[in-house]
Amino acid sequence: HIVTSGGRVLCVTALGDSVLEAQINALEVCGQVTFTGMQYRSDIGYRAIAREKAE
Template sequence: ENYPDSPRKGDVITLSADENKDVHVFHAGTSFVDGQIVTNGGRVLCVTALGENAAQARGLALSVSEKISFAGKQYRTDIGNRAIKK
């Protein structure tokens, strides 16, 4: 929320406890405060996934993205569309 001008900071991030070796969540704009992961402005996380094909990888990444929660969360759902349409 308010990105890029004055992004929110300090919102607690809830990540899914599900583990999947084909999914990686990279932290960018996060901090660790009082034992919790919180937003620290800007692009907060990057979710990547592997699959049998681009459509499967995209679907898995979106599924995990939907399970991540924090106030003001925004994420793109169009990434991978061009690769899948080919």
């Protein structure tokens, strides 16, 4: 569900059974949203994923 009041900043939040799964789910949503000049970071969560794998 996407709600906007203008502007070009969008925050995507996703859940998963692990940080990696949540990241995958968030990036999937990012792939479904498009607009001119769109950019998004695909590196968010990698530190937490590395910590999770080390446990």
